[in-house]
Structures are given as structure tokens and as C-alpha cells.
Amino acid sequence: MVSSVSGVALATPAEEAELDRLNKIEQELELQREWAKYRWGKATSECYQNYWVDYCVRSARATYRNEIDPIQEQEVALHEVQRNLRKSIKDQEDIKRAAERASEQKAAERSANQRDYEEKQKDAAARAADLEQRRKDAPKRAQENKAGTQLD
Numbered sequence: 001m002v003s004s005v006s007g008v009a010l011a012t013p014a015e016e017a018e019l020d021r022l023n024k025i026e027q028e029l030e031l032q033r034e035w036a037k038y039r040w041g042k043a044t045s046e047c048y049q050n051y052w053v054d055y056c057v058r059s060a061r062a063t064y065r066n067e068i069d070p071i072q073e074q075e076v077a078l079h080e081v082q083r084n085l086r087k088s089i090k091d092q093e094d095i096k097r098a099a100e101r102a103s104e105q106k107a108a109e110r111s112a113n114q115r116d117y118e119e120k121q122k123d124a125a126a127r128a129a130d131l132e133q134r135r136k137d138a139p140k141r142a143q144e145n146k147a148g149t150q151l152d
Contacts, residue, residue, distance in 0.1 A: 022082050040064035
């Protein structure tokens with residue numbers, strides 16, 4: 001099932017659901033990684049209470065690596081699938097945005113906005129010119145006002 005707007009494919013709910021499912025799997029793998037790291041830290045701290053510290057730490061590290069390596073392999077594969085899925089969704093959204101930008105309605109809106117902008121710029125320029133003219137005429141008007149308001 002593919003949703004479409006003016007013939008353009010959008011991200012399907014199935015793709016969104018798949019991405020959510022992959023994110024949950026990623027969280028589970030992260031939790032497994034954290035537990036393995038916790039067990040490794042606990043094992044190494046216990047090693048320092050033994051006489052054969054180096055051997056114990058090496059054994060703990062080997063156990064940790066045996067736990068982490070499959071998790072890492074799963075994460076690498078998972079991240080690859082997530083990247084591809086996100087890229088697909090992004091490409092579909094980009095196509096949708098491009099189609100919206102190319103639509104006649106958006107083109108009409110852009111041209112109306114451009115006309116409004118130019119009109120506002122002209123109005124602002126006219127107001128600025130009027131203000132400048134008033135500033136230039138201010139001394140003359142002040143003189144006229146002085147002359148015209150003399151009391152007898």
C-alpha cells in the first residue's frame with residue numbers, strides 16, 4: 001500500500017513501523033551491551049582480589065569479547081538496514097517536497113509573495129523619501145510657523 005499525493009509516493013506506514021521495530025531492536029542490543037559491560041566491570045573488580053590478577057583480567061576480557069562480538073555484528077547489520085530505510089523515507093519526502101514546490105498553486109503563492117514584497121519595498125522607499133523631504137523642509141516650515149503665529 002502506497003500513499004500518494006499528485007502521483008508521488010510517500011513513506012508508507014509499513015516503512016515507519018519497520019523503522020520503529022528496528023529502533024526497539026537497537027535498544028535491546030544496547031541493553032545487552034550495557035549488561036555485558038556491567039558483568040565485565042564486576043568481573044575485573046573481583047580479579048583484583050585474586051593473586052593471579054593478569055590472568056583473571058584477561059579471562060574476563062575474553063568472556064566480555066565473546067559476549068560483545070555477536071552484539072556488534074548484529075548492530076552493524078541493524079544500522080545498515082536502518083540507514084537504508086531512513087534514506088528511502090528521506091528520498092520519498094524530498095520527492096514530495098519537490099512536487100509541492102513545482103505545483104502551480106505554490107508557484108502562484110511565490111509570485112504573489114514576490115509582488116507583495118516588492119510593493120512593500122516601494123512603499124517603504126516612498127515613506128523614506130517623504131520623511132527625508134520633510135526633514136529638509138523642517139527649517140522652512142518652522143520659519144513659516146513663526147511668522148504666521150505672531151500675536152498682536
